[in-house]
Amino acid sequence: MEKNLNLTNLEAMRKAFLADKVLQTTQNAVMENGIKKSITNRSVIEQHPFAFSVDVDSDKPLNQNKSGRCWMFSALNFIRFQIEKKHNLKDFELSPNFTFFYDKLEKANYFYHNIVETANKPLSDDLVRWLLKTPQQDGGDWSLIVSLIEKYGLVPKSIMDETAVSQNTQELDFMFNRKLQKDAMILRDMVAADSSTEEIDKQIQKFNEENYKVIAIALGTPPEKFVYEYRDADNQYHTTGEITPLEFFEKFVDIDLTEYVEIMNLPGEGYAYNQTYGIELSKNMVNGRDNKYLNLPMDEMKQLVIDQLKDGLPVWYGCDVLQEWNNPAGVLELGVYDWERSFGIELGIDKTKRFEYGESLPTHAMTICGVDLENGHPTKWKIQNSWGDKLGHKGYFIMGDAWMDQYTYEVVVNKKYLTKEQLTAYEKEPIILPYWNAMNPI
Helix, strand or coil: CCCCCCHHHHHHHHHHHHHCHHHHHHHHHHHHHCHHHHHECHHHHHCCCCCCCEECCCCCCCECCECCCHHHHHHHHHHHHHHHHHHCCCCCCECHHHHHHHHHHHHHHHHHHHHHHCCCCCCCCHHHHHHHHCCCCCCCCHHHHHHHHHHHCCCECCCCCCCCCCCECHHHHHHHHHHHHHHHHHHHHHHHCCCCHHHHHHHHHHHHHHHHHHHHHHHCCCCCCEEEEEECCCCCEEEEEEECHHHHHHHHHCCCHHHEEEEECCCCCCCCCCEEEEECCCCCCCCCCCCCEEECCHHHHHHHHHHHHHCCCCEEEEECCCCCEECCCCEECCCCECHHHHHCCCCCCCHHHHHHCCCCCCCEEEEEEEEEEECCEEEEEEEECCECCCCCECCEEEEEHHHHHHHEEEEEEEHHHCCHHHHHHHCCCCEEECCCCCCCCC
C-alpha cells in the first residue's frame, strides 16, 4: 500500500464529500459563521438553568486578563471569600501582582539550581532540553501558591495593583526566558570549567539581583510594610496599623493552608486509586512545597467537594476548560457541540487515554462555588472564573456533572472532609511521576 496521498485517493475523497448533503450544509454554515457557533447544540444549553440548591459565592469575578495566572486567581478567590466572611467585607480583592512578583523571582532561582544540577548532562539530554525550552512561565498549582504565601504573605490589591505587564505577560515572559537561557549557558560553562560551589552561588546571586530589577520594572516594587485602612459592609472604619505582608496573612487572613490537600482523578491503568502521586521538578522555588495528589474515584472526589460547599466554603479546582465549552452561554457540558453529526467525527473517548495522548490536559484553574443536588446527587455545578464579568452569567459558568467526570482533574479540599481510609491513603509515600507528565504545573 502506498504511504503517500495520491491523486486517485484525493479524487475519491472529494467525490464522497461533495455527495454528502449534511456535510455540505455544515460547510456553508462553518465557512460563514465559524465552527463552534455553527454546531452549537442549543438544547444542551437550555437544559442547564443558572440556579443551584447549594450556592456559596456570588462576588464579582476577578480578571486575570492576558496572563496564565488562573491558579493564583482561583486560590486568591478562595482566600478572599473567607476574609470577607471574617471581616464583614464585600468585593474585597487580594493582590495577584504581589504573589506574581515573587513567583517569577523564585522560578528563575529554581531554574538556575536545576541547570547547575544537570550541567554535566549534554544539551541533547531530554531533561536539559525541557528545562531550557521554557525556563519559567505563568502557570502553577495549589501547592505553588501556598509556598509563596507561606514565605512572603499577602497584600490587598489596593496596596500593589495590577500593571500593564501583569495583565499581559507575553512580552515579559519572552524577554525573561531569553535572559534565563543566556544565564544557563554561563552556569553550564562554569560547571564545565570546574568553578567552585562558592563561585557558582555568587553568580546565581548576581543573576537574581538582575532579575529583581527586571521584574520590579515590569510589575512594581512589593511593599515591605504597609497600612491597610478600610470600611466594612456596615461602614465601620478599621485599620491594620503598620504591618508586613506576612503579618497581614497570619493575622488578618488567619487560614491554615496546610490543612488543604490536593485530590486528583485519573482512572485507568497506570494511576491506581487510593495512591498518592508527586511530580519531579514541579515546584516554583527551592525548598518549596511538594506537589502531592491523592488519586480518588470521581464519585468520592465529588462528595468531598459537596461536603465543603455545604459548609459554606468554595473549592479550588483544575480542569481542561476549553473542552466542550460554550463561551457566550458559559456552559461546560458534553454534547454542547455536535461534532459527530456536523463533521462526522467523534472526539474524546477515555479520560486517561486522552490525558496520556495530550488530547486533554489540566489547563485552567477556577473555583467551584455551588452545586445543584437532586436526591443528594449533583446535576450541575456553579463555577467562578477569572476572566472578568462579560462571559457566561456575569463571569460565572455552569459545569455539567457529566463534563466534570471527563474534564476535571484536580480539586483542593480541607483534609477534615476525607474519610479515615482516604486520609490513611493520603499519608502514603507518593509515587513520583516524571517531569514531563501533564500534571506538572510548570
